[in-house]
Amino acid sequence: MSRAAELKSNHQQAHTNSTQTAQVVNATEHMRASWRDYYELTKPRVVMLLLLTALVGMCLATSTWVEPVILVAGMLGIGLLSSAAAVINHVVDHKIDSVMARTFNRPVAKGKVSIRNALIFALALGLVGFVALAVFVNMLTAWLTLLSLVGYAVIYTMYLKRATPQNIVIGGLAGAAPPLLGWTAVTGEIHAYGLLLVLIVFTWTPPHFWALAIHREKDYAKAKIPMLPNTHGVDFTKTCIVLYTLLLCLICLLPYLTGMSGMFYLVGSSMLNAYFMYLALKLKYRASPTTAMTTFKFSILHLMVLFVVLLIDHYLPI
Ligand code: HEM
Numbered sequence: 001m002s003r004a005a006e007l008k009s010n011h012q013q014a015h016t017n018s019t020q021t022a023q024v025v026n027a028t029e030h031m032r033a034s035w036r037d038y039y040e041l042t043k044p045r046v047v048m049l050l051l052l053t054a055l056v057g058m059c060l061a062t063s064t065w066v067e068p069v070i071l072v073a074g075m076l077g078i079g080l081l082s083s084a085a086a087v088i089n090h091v092v093d094h095k096i097d098s099v100m101a102r103t104f105n106r107p108v109a110k111g112k113v114s115i116r117n118a119l120i121f122a123l124a125l126g127l128v129g130f131v132a133l134a135v136f137v138n139m140l141t142a143w144l145t146l147l148s149l150v151g152y153a154v155i156y157t158m159y160l161k162r163a164t165p166q167n168i169v170i171g172g173l174a175g176a177a178p179p180l181l182g183w184t185a186v187t188g189e190i191h192a193y194g195l196l197l198v199l200i201v202f203t204w205t206p207p208h209f210w211a212l213a214i215h216r217e218k219d220y221a222k223a224k225i226p227m228l229p230n231t232h233g234v235d236f237t238k239t240c241i242v243l244y245t246l247l248l249c250l251i252c253l254l255p256y257l258t259g260m261s262g263m264f265y266l267v268g269s270s271m272l273n274a275y276f277m278y279l280a281l282k283l284k285y286r287a288s289p290t291t292a293m294t295t296f297k298f299s300i301l302h303l304m305v306l307f308v309v310l311l312i313d314h315y316l317p318i
């Protein structure tokens, strides 16, 4: 064999070896999903914020301290059922996820966790969560939390997400439920103040999500999901963000006006809302390429601090 032919042959062999190695690595990846993959399936950071809103719902429902058993079993049950809903969302959406740049690396979309294993995981989380609520908290909370799971994993993910650009407005009700779930965990009944907290998260959801949808407009178009920026244009979506943020500013006054919260809340929430409104207006009239993502990130900080402010206000001795 000439020197050139020998080099070519070696090169081809190396290429074949590296292809085989890649296939073996892929197969091993498929078989060996780590605990991190399962953890990721539960959307942990989203669930943490949901749990914060549930905790605040619990604390605001009573003028004393929340009973430890209710606190632990309630948080565990709401957290596990929310996680189960998130896992089902990964299963139902695995094809969409594999098309979008933001989500293609997710464990089910990538094939690291099989659909069967993900469903078994979701069932286990859901069962333990439901039993924890039913046994240690109360049946009203258990059923309402299960209803929220169905709202997110079935009604939003399987149907609304693919059907209408109003998907997240209607579907947002499930994600907004936790403060009420916290409230019913403590009192066993639905109270207008619990519903007011739901209304706050419900109104916050459209600006939260649409800001991201603007930034990821091409992703959703590629996956053929009818999100508002794709169906009605980016400019119309920005107007909707401004209007929902305005509505949020007004609704956030209600806890003070109804006597649920005091002056500390009024000042804190007004500052947060003023900055949210500033970002929404900047996005509409003076956007730079980063404004949509800045607004999305701030929305998360906004809700987190808003609920911490509600909590501090509740325990302030004035
Ligand atoms: C239907 C309603 C909602 C929709 C469509 C929505 C959509 C999204 C999307 C697409 C992301 C990006 C996830 C990623 O980076 O992969 C996200 C992130 C996030 N969402 Fe929402 N969301 C909704 C409701 C909520 C609610 C109710 C909460 C909490 C109370 C929440 C909290 C968060 C948090 C904390 C993140 C950041 C997650 C991270 O950094 O990993 N979302 N949301």
Ligand SMILES: CC(C)=CCC/C(C)=C/CC/C(C)=C/COP(=O)(O)OP(=O)(O)O
Pocket (backbone or CB within 6 Å): 043, 046, 047, 050, 078, 081, 082, 083, 085, 086, 089, 093, 103, 145, 146, 148, 149, 152, 157, 174, 175, 177, 178
């Ligand atoms: C029991 C209970 C309270 C259930 C609610 C559970 C839950 C995880 C709500 C959060 C809503 C959310 C992250 C929507 C994004 O879904 P998406 O599919 O539009 O976003 P993705 O593309 O990032 O998956």
